[in-house]
Amino acid sequence: MASWTFLSNHAHVLLCLAENPDHRLHDLAERVGITERGVQLILADLIADGYVERERVGRRNHYTIHPEGRLRHPLEAHHRVAELVAALGPKRR
Numbered sequence: 001m002a003s004w005t006f007l008s009n010h011a012h013v014l015l016c017l018a019e020n021p022d023h024r025l026h027d028l029a030e031r032v033g034i035t036e037r038g039v040q041l042i043l044a045d046l047i048a049d050g051y052v053e054r055e056r057v058g059r060r061n062h063y064t065i066h067p068e069g070r071l072r073h074p075l076e077a078h079h080r081v082a083e084l085v086a087a088l089g090p091k092r093r
Helices: 009-019 025-032 036-048 081-088
Strands: 052-057 060-065
Touching (some): 009 025, 009 060, 025 036
């Protein structure tokens, strides 16, 4: 894998959740290429800042992305999460 990418791991986790809101920590960690602990910390950030909501469903978690959230960096702050997901997220059939 390349030594750097254009998107952060936060963006990668968000895009994985857009693809499947029922991903387990293990699945997310494997897809993004980081540890499960890393995914936990990223999810905590995304949840604390209102980008994602976690709902317990049985023994699993279901994640809901809030598409109205604005991207955090000043260069992208005029864009919303929905735009990121539409541009780079799962392909719609």
